[in-house]
Amino acid sequence: xxxxxxxxxxxxxxxxxxxxxxxxxxxxxxxxxxxxxxxxxxxxxxxxxxxxxxxxxxxxxxxxxxxxxxxxxxxxxxxxxxxxxxxxxxxxxxxxxxxxxxxxxxxxxxxxxxxxxxxxxxxxxxxxxxxxxxxxxxxxxxxxxxxxxxxxxxxxxxxxxxxxxxxxxxxxxxxxxxxxxxxxxxxxxxxxxxxxxxxxxxxxxxxxxxxxxxxxxxxxxxxxxxxxxxxxxxxxxxxxxxxxxxxxxxxxxxxxxxxxxxxxxxxxxxxxxxxxxxxxxxxxxxxxxxxxxxxxxxxxxxxxxxxxxxxxxxxxxxxxxxxxxxxxxxxxxxxxxxxxxxxxxxxxxxxxxxxxxxxxxxxxxxxxxxxxxxxxxxxxxxxxxx
Numbered sequence: 001x002x003x004x005x006x007x008x009x010x011x012x013x014x015x016x017x018x019x020x021x022x023x024x025x026x027x028x029x030x031x032x033x034x035x036x037x038x039x040x041x042x043x044x045x046x047x048x049x050x051x052x053x054x055x056x057x058x059x060x061x062x063x064x065x066x067x068x069x070x071x072x073x074x075x076x077x078x079x080x081x082x083x084x085x086x087x088x089x090x091x092x093x094x095x096x097x098x099x100x101x102x103x104x105x106x107x108x109x110x111x112x113x114x115x116x117x118x119x120x121x122x123x124x125x126x127x128x129x130x131x132x133x134x135x136x137x138x139x140x141x142x143x144x145x146x147x148x149x150x151x152x153x154x155x156x157x158x159x160x161x162x163x164x165x166x167x168x169x170x171x172x173x174x175x176x177x178x179x180x181x182x183x184x185x186x187x188x189x190x191x192x193x194x195x196x197x198x199x200x201x202x203x204x205x206x207x208x209x210x211x212x213x214x215x216x217x218x219x220x221x222x223x224x225x226x227x228x229x230x231x232x233x234x235x236x237x238x239x240x241x242x243x244x245x246x247x248x249x250x251x252x253x254x255x256x257x258x259x260x261x262x263x264x265x266x267x268x269x270x271x272x273x274x275x276x277x278x279x280x281x282x283x284x285x286x287x288x289x290x291x292x293x294x295x296x297x298x299x300x301x302x303x304x305x306x307x308x309x310x311x312x313x314x315x316x317x318x319x320x321x322x323x324x325x326x327x328x329x330x331x332x333x334x335x336x337x338x339x340x341x342x343x344x345x346x347x348x349x350x351x352x353x354x355x356x357x358x359x360x361x362x363x364x365x366x367x368x369x370x371x372x373x374x375x376x377x378x379x380x381x382x383x384x385x386x
Contacts, residue, residue, distance in 0.1 A: 006314025022241030053174025053199035062183025065196035066094035096334030137287030267376035320357030
């Protein structure tokens with residue numbers, strides 16, 4: 001397998017003179033924090049417009065975006081937040097760090113998105129928020145979630161860390177009537193190394209979030225009259241200038257990734273034992289943060305060995321997320337009053353996906369058709385060896 005010539009993929013992050021010009025612009029404006037400059041303000045307007053949101057607030061990273069959004073939605077001690085069991089740990093820890101209990105529920109075996117029926121079964125009088133995660137840029141069932149939210153009186157927070165530019169039945173993330181959070185960490189679909197954003201459908205919650213992200217201090221305060229408890233989650237001007245450039249090429253990259261995934265998923269589906277992540281016809285724009293596939297029946301040890309083989313062959317491959325309840329971090333604070341085995345029993349799909357799933361970084365989907373064929377051949381060789 002190592003004798004095969006490794007395909008070449010675009011590097012990530014990508015940048016050109018637009019990022020460089022933005023950094024110089026931020027440098028020369030003479031003010032490098034958001035209260036004195038204009039890069040963060042401009043980026044927030046542009047990002048909100050791009051996602052159909054009333055407001056966007058840029059913050060230090062995606063995890064802080066989740067924490068801030070949850071806090072503004074009333075999450076704290078004595079409350080519960082329903083999260084998919086298959087996700088990056090920040091989805092649960094954002095609630096747990098606020099003193100709330102994170103309640104994991106199972107996901108669909110094909111889309112890897114939250115099982116809305118499982119979420120409905122997990123609702124209690126203490127449930128404050130349901131947090132779907134748009135896994136790999138494939139949006140969760142927002143129609144079913146909207147109905148559940150209305151019926152149960154529980155708010156929805158979209159974890160859209162993978163879903164920049166995605167659409168559900170023609171509606172952008174910010175047009176679905178809920179708060180949503182985004183990440184700009186180094187591997188994400190647009191990046192400044194770190195960074196995050198929260199989009200809001202109404203002005204009142206946005207203004208509360210602005211205060212909380214700036215130590216509770218109003219924009220025009222000169223006397224340290226902090227009005228509300230908060231922290232310093234402000235994004236700096238340099239990061240915002242880079243993100244403005246990244247946003248301008250997002251649509252073109254999404255279109256290319258979608259075209260490449262159409263081909264790659266067909267090639268992967270033709271490999272014996274490989275099942276690519278499925279789609280949803282209601283997601284008319286999928287942003288493709290990851291190219292994900294399963295090898296049902298493989299052991300976790302063999303899956304990990306397969307990932308090593310793929311990396312050695314030149315693919316940007318990774319093992320899928322571990323079920324959040326199978327990490328030590330989940331049990332430190334804010335865990336439900338259940339055993340790990342009890343949660344696992346009601347999350348069989350999560351346990352299986354965590355064991356048999358592989359994902360490829362989205363930069364692979366920015367390469368040519370020839371590289372998609374080479375990728376599928378490498379994976380076929382690796383699966384056969386595994």
